Amino acid sequence: MGPLPDRPPPPEAPSAPAASPAAPDAAVGSAANEALPGDAPQRVLIWRRFRRNKLAVTGALVLCAFALVSVFSEFVAPSTPDAYNAARTYAPPQRIHFVDTSDGFDLGMYVYDYRVERDPETLANTYTVDESTKIPVGLFVRGEPYEMWGLFTADRHLIGSSHPEQDVYLLGADRNGRDMASRIAHGTRVSMSIGLAGVALSFVLGLVLGGLSGYLGGRVDNTIQRAIEFLMSIPTIPLWMGLSAAVPRDWNSVQTYLAITVILSLIGWTDLARVVRGRFLSLRQEDFVTAARLDGCGTGRIIGRHMLPSFTSHIIASLTLAVPFMILAETSLSFLGLGLQPPVVSWGVLLQEAQNIHSIANAPWLLLPGVAVTVAVLVLNFVGDGVRDAADPYR
Known part of the structure; x- marks a missing residue:
């Protein structure tokens, strides 16, 4: 047999384009960007989620403005709250x-x-x-x-x-010729600080008593729940009236301020305690709680380091949403004449001075403290909703 004919060589596969020197760096950078959200600290993730909520961010800015007015009320106010001019009674803005x-x-x-x-x-x-x-x-x-x-x-x-x-008189004057802008600015400090101080105390009571009730159970749970049910069964307004009437009238403004704060705190902790108890009842049988108990952790460490962080978002939301309740409670008490009294200046005290037909018909600017209360409650609710959504670990 003769020699086989020569076969043509197989076609060469198209060669892949040479990777540019910058390709590995770009791939690394892309991978780093994708891994960044998972590797970022929790506070960074919360902040990124929170700033996407435009309504909550706007509310936070307005809330910062309220905080600045509260801290620097003497400087922000055009005058002192007690300065008056008898020739300018009910002066319009x-x-x-x-x-x-x-x-x-x-x-x-x-x-x-x-x-x-x-x-x-x-x-x-x-x-x-x-x-x-x-x-x-x-x-x-x-x-x-x-x-x-x-x-x-x-x-x-x-x-x-x-x-x-x-x-x-940028916001008008009251019946004694006192500048309303100055009095509203000074009232912001009292009303906002009562809300924050009252929430701080009720927050501690709600977490401690609700946590012990849900974690320990038994007689402790039964005693705490019966006390909560007793407080929640009493109508709010009569309870406020009874506790406020117990405050001696000869106390000075600071003592009355502290008494009103304590009264509001003793009433406002029950809802949070109920929620914390329910979460603890469902969490105390989880594996991580059992592991912490077998590892020798005490009750306080298990509650503070393992169980509370598991529902941080709800705690933060409850904390921010409870401040409007405290502000409204103080305003209601002062409006009814049972809370703070002059010469203390708060939004409720200013509204109490405006509860007459003459103010509504001829001097509507005396109701501007009510606008301040409404705006403060709205922005606090907006911020609370935004923080709750941002801190939700299941998002």
């Missing part, structure tokens, strides 16, 4: 103007003064805008002296009249 074109072009903040006429029969003041008289308004102006946090004396105010002898 003055609108701030920024540009004056009546005489050239003048750029700056100012308000128009009032022209006051007194009714000879009712002796009531009638106010009309006097555009011929301008009162300049400035920032960081000198005004009524005050004690900042009781530590030092100052007279600088964030906003106010550039001439200390002239009064400015």
Whole structure:
């Protein structure tokens, strides 16, 4: 046989394009970006989820503004809360103007003064805008002296009249000629701090008593639950009235403030204790709790280090959503005349002074503390919902 004919060589497979030197780095970077959310600390993950909720972020910004007003109320207020002018009773709010074109072009903040006429029969003041008289308004102006946090004396105010002898009423005046903007700013500190202090105490009571009730069970659980049921069976308003009536009337404002805070805390811990008990009843049979118990951990360590972190999101939500309840409770008590009393300034005290027909018909700006209460409650609920969703470990 002759030699076999030569066969053509098989076609070469197309060669893969050479990887660029940057490809491995890009792949590593992509893998690192994908692994970042799982490797990030829990607080970073919570913050990333929280900032996606625009409503909660907006509420947090407004809440920060309330906090700043509470801390620096003396500086933010145009005047002191007790400064009055008898010639300006029920003065309406003055609108701030920024540009004056009546005489050239003048750029700056100012308000128009009032022209006051007194009714000879009712002796009531009638106010009309006097555009011929301008009162300049400035920032960081000198005004009524005050004690900042009781530590030092100052007279600088964030906003106010550039001439200390002239009064400015940006939110109007009350029946004694006191500036409502200043009184609302000072009332923010009292109402917000009562809410935070009351929630802190009720939060501790709810966690401790609810945790012991759910973890230990038996007689401890039975005793705590009967006490909770007794407190929850009493109508809220009569209970507030009875406890507030027990506060001696000769106590000063600080003692009354502390008493109201304790009263609100003793009422507001029952709901949280019920929820914590229910979660502990379901968690105490879990494997990680059994393992911690067999490892020799004490009751306090098991509750604080193993069981409570498993429902952190609900605890945070309960904490933030309980603050509006405390604020509304203080406002209701003061409005009914059973809580804080003048000379203490709070939103409830200001609303109590406005509960008459004259204020509703002729001076509606006296109801502005109610707007502050509504806004504070709304933003606290928005922030609470956002934090709860962000801290949910099952998302």
